[in-house]
Amino acid sequence: xxxxxxxxxxxxxxxxxxxxxxxxxxxxxxxxxxxxxxxxxxxxxxxxxxxxxxxxxxxxxxxxxxxxxxxxxxxxxxxxxxxxxxxxxxxxxxxxxxxxxxxxxxxxxxxxxxxxxxxxxxxxxxxxxxxxxxxxxxxxxxxxxxxxxxxxxxxxxxxxxxxxxxxxxxxxxxxxxxxxxxxxxxxxxxxxxxxxxxxxxxxxxxxxxxxxxxxxxxxxxxxxxxxxxxxxxxxxxxxxxxxxxxxxxxxxxxxxxxxxxxxxxxxxxxxxxxxxxxxxxxxxxxxxxxxxxxxxxxxxxxxxxxxxxxxxxxxxxxxxxxxxxxxxxxxxxxxxxxxxxxxxxxxxxxxxxxxxxxxxxxxxxxxxxxxxxxxxxxxxxxxxxxxxxxxxxxxxxxxxxxxxxxxxxxxxxxxxxxxxxxxxxxxxxxxxxxxxxxxxxxxxxxxxxxxxxxxxxxxxxxxxxxxxxxxxxxxxxxxxxxxxxxxxxxxxxxxxxxxxxxxxxxxxxxxxxxxxxxxxxxxxxxxxxxxxxxxxxxxxxxxxxxxxxxxxxxxxxxxxxxxxxxxxxxxxxxxxxxxxxxxxxxxxxxxxxxxxxxxxxxxxxxxxxxxxxxxxxxxxxxxxxxxxxxxxxxxxx
Numbered sequence: 001x002x003x004x005x006x007x008x009x010x011x012x013x014x015x016x017x018x019x020x021x022x023x024x025x026x027x028x029x030x031x032x033x034x035x036x037x038x039x040x041x042x043x044x045x046x047x048x049x050x051x052x053x054x055x056x057x058x059x060x061x062x063x064x065x066x067x068x069x070x071x072x073x074x075x076x077x078x079x080x081x082x083x084x085x086x087x088x089x090x091x092x093x094x095x096x097x098x099x100x101x102x103x104x105x106x107x108x109x110x111x112x113x114x115x116x117x118x119x120x121x122x123x124x125x126x127x128x129x130x131x132x133x134x135x136x137x138x139x140x141x142x143x144x145x146x147x148x149x150x151x152x153x154x155x156x157x158x159x160x161x162x163x164x165x166x167x168x169x170x171x172x173x174x175x176x177x178x179x180x181x182x183x184x185x186x187x188x189x190x191x192x193x194x195x196x197x198x199x200x201x202x203x204x205x206x207x208x209x210x211x212x213x214x215x216x217x218x219x220x221x222x223x224x225x226x227x228x229x230x231x232x233x234x235x236x237x238x239x240x241x242x243x244x245x246x247x248x249x250x251x252x253x254x255x256x257x258x259x260x261x262x263x264x265x266x267x268x269x270x271x272x273x274x275x276x277x278x279x280x281x282x283x284x285x286x287x288x289x290x291x292x293x294x295x296x297x298x299x300x301x302x303x304x305x306x307x308x309x310x311x312x313x314x315x316x317x318x319x320x321x322x323x324x325x326x327x328x329x330x331x332x333x334x335x336x337x338x339x340x341x342x343x344x345x346x347x348x349x350x351x352x353x354x355x356x357x358x359x360x361x362x363x364x365x366x367x368x369x370x371x372x373x374x375x376x377x378x379x380x381x382x383x384x385x386x387x388x389x390x391x392x393x394x395x396x397x398x399x400x401x402x403x404x405x406x407x408x409x410x411x412x413x414x415x416x417x418x419x420x421x422x423x424x425x426x427x428x429x430x431x432x433x434x435x436x437x438x439x440x441x442x443x444x445x446x447x448x449x450x451x452x453x454x455x456x457x458x459x460x461x462x463x464x465x466x467x468x469x470x471x472x473x474x475x476x477x478x479x480x481x482x483x484x485x486x487x488x489x490x491x492x493x494x495x496x497x498x499x500x501x502x503x504x505x506x507x508x509x510x511x512x513x514x515x516x517x518x519x520x521x522x523x524x525x526x527x528x529x530x531x532x533x534x535x536x537x538x539x540x541x542x543x544x545x546x547x548x549x550x551x552x553x554x555x556x557x558x559x560x561x562x563x564x565x566x567x568x569x570x571x572x573x574x575x576x577x578x579x580x581x582x583x584x585x586x587x588x589x590x591x592x593x594x595x596x597x598x599x600x601x602x603x604x605x606x607x608x609x610x611x612x613x614x615x616x617x618x619x620x621x622x623x624x625x626x627x628x629x630x631x632x633x634x635x636x637x
Contacts, residue, residue: 003117003118003121003122008121008125011125012099012102012125015098015125015129015132016095016096016098016099017095018393019091019094019095019098019129019133020091020092022133022393022396022397022400023091023094023095023138023141023396023400024088024091025404026087026091026138026141026142026399026400026401026403026404027084027085027087027088027091027404028084028404028406029087029142029403029404029409030406030409030430031080031083032143032144032145032289032426033289033422033426034060034143034145035143035144035145037059038058038059038060038145039072039079039080039144039145041053041054041057042072042075042076042079042080043076043079043080045076045077046076051073051076054069054072054073054076055069055070055073060145060148060196061196061197063194063197064194065148065194065195065196065197066194067151067155067191067194067195068147068151068194068195068196071089071147071151072086072147075089083144086144086147087141087142087144089147090141090142090146090147090150091141093141093147093151093154094132094137094140094141094150096154097132097150097153097157098128098129098131098132099128100154100157100161101127101128101131101132101157101360102124102125102127102128103124103161104161104164105123105125105127105128105364105367106120106121106124107161107164107165108164108209108212108213108364109123109124109368111164111167111213112212112213112325114326114372115368115371115372119371122371123364123367123368124364124367126367126370126371126385126386126389127360127366127367127368129389130367130389130392131359131360131363133389133392133393133396134278134279134355134359134392134396135281135282135284135287135392135395135396135399136274136277136278136287136352136355136359137352137353137355137356138287138352138396138399138400138403139287139288139289139351139352140352140353140356142289142400142403143289143353146353148195148196149196149198149353150356151195151196152192152193152195152196152198152199153192153199153356153357155188155189155191155192155195155199156188156189156192156199156202156357157188158188159184159185159186159187159188159192159202159206160185160188160202160205160206160209162180162181162183162184162185162188163182163184163206163209164209164213165184166178166181166184167181167213167214170223174222174223177223178223178226178227181227182227182230185203185206188202189203197340198340198341198354198357200234200340201238201336201337201339201340201357203231203234203235204231204234204235204336204339205333205336205337205357206231207231207235208329208333208336210227210228210231211228212325212329214227238340242339242340242343242344242345243344244260247344249261249344253346254545254547254548255346255544255545255548256346256348257295257296257504258296258346260344260346261299261344262296262297262298262299263296263343263344263346263349264343264344265299265307266296266303266349267338267343267349268303268306268307268310269297269303269306270294270342270349270350271306271310271334271338271342272306272309272310273350274352274354274355275334275362277352278359278362279362281391281392281395282395284395284398284399284402285402285412285413285415285416286416287352287399288352288409288413288417288423289352289413289422290413290417290420290422290423291349291350291351291352291417292348292420292421293417293419293421293423293465293466294349294350295349296349310335313331314331314335317331317332326364326365326368326369327365329361329364329365330361330362330364330365331361332361333358333361333362333364334358334359334361334362335358336358337355337357337358337361338354338358342354366385367385370382370385406430407430410423410427410430410431411427411431413426413427414426414427414458414461414462418461418462418465419462419465419466420462420466421462421466421472421508423462424458424461424462424472425459425471425475425508427455427458428454428455428458428475428479431454431455431458452479452482452483453483455479456476456479456480456483459472459473459475459476460476463476467499468499468503468504469499470496470499470500470503470504470505470506470540470543471506471508471509473492473495473496473499474496474509474512474513474516475508475512476492477489477492477493477496477516477525477528478512478515478519480492481519481524481525481526481528482524485526486526486528489525489528490527490528493528493532493536496536496539497535497536497539500536500540500542501539501542501543503543503544504543504545505540505543505544505545505548505551505555506545507550507551509540509551510550510551510554510555513533513536513537513540513554513555513558514554516533516536517530517533517561517562520532520533520562521565530565530566531566533558533562534559534562534563534566537555537556537558537559537562541555547582549582549583549585549586550583552582552583553580553582553583553589554579554586556575556576556578556579556582556589557575557576557579557586557588557589557592559575560572560573560575560576560579560592560596561592563575564596569599569600572596573593573596573597576589576592576593580593580609580612584612584613585613585616585621587613587616587621587622590610590613591630593605593606593609594606594609594610594630594633594634597609597634598633598634603634603635606630606634607631607634610627610630610631
């Protein structure tokens with residue numbers, strides 16, 4: 001006997017509310033690293049023009065992700081004080097994805113007809129529920145900016161749902177069915193990739209579904225053949241995009257610190273770790289936003305073995321796709337879901353939210369396997385499966401409670417991940433009531449010496465596990481300026497110089513150099529003054545990633561500012577020229593050059609500096625009125 005539509009609808013709503021309730025304790029959580037950079041302009045949105053500028057000026061990916069940024073506009077007026085409301089939206093979105101995945105799973109099962117109708121409902125809803133309560137997916141909803149991943153998934157899942165639903169029309173109106181399939185998939189994919197570029201995998205998932213649910217007895221013909229041909233193109237494009245045919249897999253990236261081939265081999269092992277952490281219950285603090293310590297390993301026998309294990313698994317999935325249909329479905333879905341973010345593209349190595357789409361195929365396959373079991377132990381197997389989902393939900397509840405207490409979470413993650421520079425910095429910012437966007441200065445009266453002592457202990461513990469972390473050491477130097485003596489400050493400065501010779505620069509280091517300059521301007525660092533900071537910057541110039549425009553130009557700007565303070569005008573001008581050579585489009589460098597040239601009485605040099613940026617006007621990056629204003633300053637000097 002089939003489960004009635006009303007009961008199915010009630011069950012989906014009931015479990016969606018349960019999912020929201022499980023996540024609700026976490027909405028009081030903190031903001032994290034990428035939240036600040038990607039949402040920095042949200043508070044400035046006040047009219048249509050500023051809203052459009054925010055939506056279409058995204059830098060998180062090559063497409064800017066305007067659809068995702070658009071969903072933040074309603075929260076602009078009270079940002080960031082209303083971060084709980086923003087997170088609640090993320091949680092509701094996750095619950096909506098649960099509902100769409102139930103419908104998608106139910107539609108797939110009804111097409112494959114591997115279960116009776118009543119059991120199809122049970123398998124579909126338990127698969128979606130297990131997916132919804134997996135603790136490894138918590139960061140997708142609880143890191144504010146990862147709404148991009150959740151929203152991309154929502155549109156992609158809807159596109160797949162429409163694609164599968166349209167199969168039922170082929171017997172009566174095949175052309176209409178064909179058109180509806182590709183309209184649904186196309187619209188869903190379009191909205192998905194403009195939320196996050198990884199949405200490009202959804203047409204490949206549609207191809208996978210098509211291979212499993214549309215299996216004619218003879219050769220493919222007509223619309224079946226045409227549909228399959230069209231769906232193969234996205235797969236071919238992605239494979240080409242990530243292949244060594246498009247870029248050199250052996251080229252070492254100074255920005256990331258590894259080559260594409262190294263990343264591929266490391267991802268073989270990481271994919272197995274994802275599976276382990278997703279389905280083998282962990283302690284709550286093992287799930288979190290901080291995995292930056294997961295450094296690239298050289299290609300070792302262990303990595304090769306992990307790659308061979310995936311190759312064997314893939315071959316088995318291909319060879320036994322008819323006899324072990326759902327095993328093959330799970331493997332293919334998981335690998336397709338990771339095709340963009342876990343292969344050769346030079347992203348950071350490890351993020352839990354990359355499993356948001358890919359892990360669902362495994363959930364559906366496990367659920368089908370449980371409900372297909374027909375032995376005497378059927379009820380026991382189903383009962384154990386339900387208890388397993390309850391256990392996952394209980395762990396998720398513990399995870400969300402932890403996330404909802406920013407201070408406890410920060411301390412827990414810093415202890416659980418002692419090699420994570422981000423975890424340590426987050427812990428000290430939470431402890432001192434500050435965030436990455438603040439400037440640390442001696443006038444922070446509300447921060448006690450005990451809080452700074454705690455912060456230094458966390459940072460010193462972390463640096464021992466991360467011998468190349470510059471940001472940890474510079475942050476510790478800033479706190480030392482506020483509470484320690486000159487001996488400790490100079491010792492930390494010498495250590496930073498040593499590490500800089502073989503380390504790399506990230507955006508946090510860049511910000512910290514600015515912060516240190518503010519401290520030295522106020523003589524807050526004792527023996528560490530402007531000259532010592534210039535010496536440090538000279539060491540940083542040898543570090544990897546320095547010549548990345550966003551890094552080198554900003555640090556050289558600070559160097560010029562310090563040299564200017566010391567009265568060394570020519571050196572300051574030379575530093576600005578070096579900054580310009582790294583990033584001609586860095587407008588603060590131009591403004592400083594004009595200011596310095598006017599002070600030097602070298603109006604011609606100021607005009608030349610403006611002329612070298614003339615192309616920025618045609619690109620809309622430099623306002624002609626601003627150019628006129630600069631010229632007026634020069635003429636009036």
